[in-house]
Amino acid sequence: MCLAVGLWLVQLLWPVPAMATETVSLQLRWLHQFQFAGYYMAQEKGYYRKAGLEVEIRQGGPGTPKPIEAMLSGDVDFAIANSGLVIARMQGKPVVALAAIMQSSPVVWIVRADSNIYTPLDLAGKRVMLMPEPESAELRITLAREGIDLSRLLVSETSFNPQDLVDGNTDAYDGYLSNEPFWLDQQKMAYRLINPREYGVNFYNDVLATRETLVQERPEQVEAFIQASLDGWQYALEHIEESVQLIHQRYAPNKSLEHLRFEAQALKKLIMPELVQLGHMNPGRWQTIANSYAQLGMATGPTELDEFIYSRKTETDHSVLYQVVIGALLALLLVGAVAWRFAHLTQHLRLEIKRRRQVEQALLNSNLQLEHLANTDRLTGQWTRLKFEEVALHEIKRAERYGFPLALIFFDIDRFKLINDEHGHETGDYVLRNVAQRIKAQLRESDCLCRWGGEEFIILMPHTDLEHAVVMAEKLRLLLAAEPLDKRINVTASFGVTQWQPGQGLRELVHCADQLLYRAKQMGRDRVECIALAAAQTQP
Structure with a gap:
């Protein structure tokens, strides 16, 4: 009798899935x-x-x-x-x-390996193919972040045909990492990729x-x-x-x-x-x-996204609920079965709590790893420009509030294009990695080393005035010049050093250091230029 009642209740209460x-x-x-x-x-x-x-x-x-x-x-x-x-x-x-x-976009520029295009800055004055917005958003934002106005490029709408790159009808073709490189490999045409992710654009x-x-x-x-x-x-x-x-x-x-x-x-x-x-x-x-x-002016309006991002619904295990109801109704007939069911559900709940905690921890770990990937330059292991800008803005605010000195060193490897041309890009990558490792080993934990793009690097030095930053730059210059990376390659670098001034923004600080770096290259390379040195040279 008890079994018959139980089966009747199961049929009455158990949900029947909709098949429509x-x-x-x-x-x-x-x-x-x-x-x-x-x-x-x-x-x-x-x-x-x-x-x-x-x-x-x-x-x-x-x-x-x-x-x-x-x-x-x-x-x-x-x-x-x-x-x-x-x-x-x-x-x-x-x-x-x-x-x-x-989690990352496949959109890249593809350029011929025999061109002189290595970074977005090299696209100025070149023929560039772009898809309409927003399909080419990552590429356009990369240009804007590099300070390159589209008017400086010869832009045409994409032809969706990489043969135009092979035939020389364009200097930079917008494509996918997952598509055009295969076709170009089949054509045995050497190429280079300019990836927005390496310039802090990771959508x-x-x-x-x-x-x-x-x-x-x-x-x-x-x-x-x-x-x-x-x-x-x-x-x-x-x-x-x-x-x-x-x-x-x-x-x-x-x-x-x-x-x-x-x-x-x-x-x-x-x-x-x-x-x-x-x-x-x-x-x-x-x-x-x-x-x-x-x-960057590509959109206007509020950026409140609460209703934009879909919130996944947590699936409810209705079977557990119905089993509990059935157990409660059968309690008067079968007290022992109720006790067993209670123990079973308790164990199930503990396992579910444990599983959810594991999923939450795994999600947290994956987010941390993803953040690390977004903030770290894939080749050198140093910070990307996006991470550098975030930290630099924070340090500028600290300098404004407490009056701490803050110095910035902008340097790049001399004649790096010749290294690529004479020894190949694998050797060029080796040089970039080893220069970054040598420089990083000489810095304090509080100093920030960032690969700015191509062969350019930036060092941000909190609690450091101009005099001490110049001493460090000269030390780094001598370190690179003193010992070849291997038997074939001697590497030197040019340095521009500046100190943050009250009221100065990050863009102005970087621009000042960049101008000093340019002066160092004009003066013969393998040297350090700073505001004080530059000012002294202008005196009669």
């Missing part, structure tokens, strides 16, 4: 390729169907609607956008960021987005689509070869298997599944991206 299928559409940013593998695999492996969704995946590319516009018009339900999605939000458009697939890319009304009116459908898509991405990254074969067969037959494999490996480095939870978005990082657009 809803049709939704997804607009891709570009042509079918591994860039969208997660959505294909969610479709092919049945993750969407399991979530009660029938998904239409629409190819992007030339001649197709822009994803954000198609989504806002209601033509599609979901779209893939870059970090420029936040510009639409700042313009008052009701867009919502659901998940960021790429999200391939952001899954929808409109605000869909989140409000169909929250369960939005959540189901996100989870199924992320499951598809997890599968695609864990089964790359299977995914490549399927994409080639059903979606991108015109793209070779070798190209798809190259793309998959390149994108995996940008998605960082080993470090960051798939789809993770950091509100602070989105705020930094929004502020960058606003400061």
Whole structure:
């Protein structure tokens, strides 16, 4: 009798999942390729169907609607956008960021290896291809941060054909790390990459987005689509070869298997599944991206992003709730079973708490590692310009408040281009790493060494006046000149030294040191120039 009552209660209270299928559409940013593998695999492996969704995946590319516009018009339900999605939000458009697939953008400039272009500064006066905003936002912001106005470049709209770089029709081609380099390797054309990330511009890319009304009116459908898509991405990254074969067969037959494999490996480095939870978005990082657009005039309006970033819903284990209710109703009939159930649920709760703490700790660790990657120059291991500017602004405020001296040394390696030309770029990279290590070993813990770009470095020295900074610069100059890095290479450097003055901003401080560095190079290189020395030379 007790068993019969229990089974009747289970049938009455246990939830029956809804099996109705809803049709939704997804607009891709570009042509079918591994860039969208997660959505294909969610479709092919049945993750969407399991979530009660029938998904239409629409190819992007030339001649197709822009994803954000198609989504806002209601033509599609979901779209893939870059970090420029936040510009639409700042313009008052009701867009919502659901998940960021790429933690770093693949957008780069590609230049010929036989050109004299090494840094963004070298693009002045050159022919440059750019996609329209916001697709080229990272490249445009890099130019602005380097102080290069677009009017100084010969800009043309991208042709989407890297053959123009091979034929010499352009000096810099805007492309993807995951795409054009493969094609250029096949053409056996040597090239160089100018990556915005190395200049402190590190934005999200391939952001899954929808409109605000869909989140409000169909929250369960939005959540189901996100989870199924992320499951598809997890599968695609864990089964790359299977995914490549399927994409080639059903979606991108015109793209070779070798190209798809190259793309998959390149994108995996940008998605960082080993470090960051798939789809993770950091509100602070989105705020930094929004502020960058606003400061550089690429967007106006408020940068409040509370409604822009989607908040994932915590899945409730309804089975536990119903089991508890069933146990309570059966308590009068089977007291012993209730006691056993209580112990089981307690253990389950402890395991769940432990699991959530582990997930939170893993997320914290991955955020710290991601922050370290964003703040550290990949080649030399020193700070990026973005991290340097953050610390330098803080030190300037301290100097203003307490009257502490603050010095800055700007130096670069003499005739570095000749090293690259005569010995190759691998040797050039070796020189940059070893110079940075030698310099860093001579500095105090409070001093900050930053790779400013190319062969240029900056040292920020808190609690240091001009006289002591000049002594340190001269010490570093002699150190580099005294001992060759190896039997083939002698390295010297030129230094510009200045001291912060009250009322002076960071830009003015760096500019002053840069001018002194330029003077040192004009005077013959391998020397130190400072304000005092420069002033003395102007006296009759």
